[in-house]
Every structure is written in structure tokens, then in C-alpha cells.
């Protein structure tokens with residue numbers, strides 16, 4: 001499983017900090033009853049696009065000796081299943097949906113001047129679909145602003161709470177994703193592929 005690692009520094013500082021497996025080692029397993037610290041289990045690599053970064057980052061993995069399952073510590077600035085960071089997507093959505101900028105101007109606000117407009121439209125479509133659920137899910141953290149539509153309400157709450165804090169809460173408490181899970185990872189971020197049917201005898 002993935003848990004969010006509340007790392008607040010730069011991506012460069014993150015890369016240095018996770019070199020030490022002891023620094024953020026979970027002291028118990030979040031998936032079973034094991035109470036002993038997890039064992040370092042290497043890294044996986046993923047791409048990340050941030051306003052000031054476009055490249056590959058390593059994500060630290062640990063193994064539980066009891067249940068044999070792995071836990072990876074995804075830094076909180078990265079979004080599960082999306083290549084683009086929370087900063088890029090939030091800058092884009094705020095510019096387009098809250099301030100009414102054009103798609104091109106919103107892409108510039110997110111420092112993604114060369115990005116295809118379809119990418120922004122995809123984020124907007126996903127966010128619109130998620131907005132009613134986000135408003136409900138974030139109710140414990142922020143009061144609902146008096147606005148007429150779900151999208152403005154969810155954006156207002158995210159701006160109040162802070163996008164990273166809100167996403168951390170959604171992810172750790174509800175396994176919810178700001179832009180919703182793709183069908184291939186539903187429900188709640190777990191792979192939902194079906195095994196091929198067994199041949200009938």
C-alpha cells in the first residue's frame with residue numbers, strides 16, 4: 001500500500017533525506033497487527049512534474065516481515081497515479097476554475113506553457129466529477145463557503161485547508177484522491193483487475 005510521507009522541503013532535499021532508510025522507517029505495520037519496525041525494501045521510481053522539476057524521483061519502500069506486504073512512502077507533493085504534482089494541478093485548477101483564466105493562461109500559471117490543452121481539460125473534468133464528494137469529505141476540516149455550485153465550494157475549501165493538507169487527510173483517512181481514482185485502480189486506489197476466467201473443464 002501507499003501512505004503519504006509528510007515531507008515539506010524541496011524535491012532535492014527529499015531525494016537526500018530518503019537515502020537513509022532509518023529516517024522515516026514506520027515503527028509498525030499499517031496493514032496487519034505487527035508491532036515491530038518495517039524492513040527497508042529498496043525504492044521504486046516514478047516520474048514527477050512540478051513547477052520547478054521534471055524528472056524521476058525515488059519512492060522509499062518497506063516490507064513487513066509478518067504479512068509480507070510492502071508499504072511505500074509517497075511524498076505528499078506527489079499525487080498517486082498522476083505524473084503531475086499537487087502544486088501543478090492546484091495552480092492550474094485555481095487559475096481556470098476560481099479566477100476564470102483561459103486554458104492557456106492557467107497552464108502558464110502552473111508553469112506548464114507547452115502542455116497540450118487536453119491535459120488541462122482532463123484535470124478539469126476529473127475535478128468536476130469529484131467536487132461534490134470533496135465538499136462532503138472536507139467538511140470536518142473547513143466550513144462550506146456560501147457559493148452556489150459544487151466546484152466553487154470544493155475549491156474554496158481546498159484553498160482554506162491548503163491543498164497538501166487536504167489531500168493528506170483525504171488520502172490517509174478515506175483513501176480518497178483529489179481527482180478520483182481511475183477505473184483501473186478503483187475502489188480506492190487498489191488495482192481492480194479481474195483474473196482471467198479459469199478454463200472450464
Ligand SMILES: [Zn+2]
Pocket residue numbers: 029030031032033034064065066067068069
Ligand atoms: Zn504487516
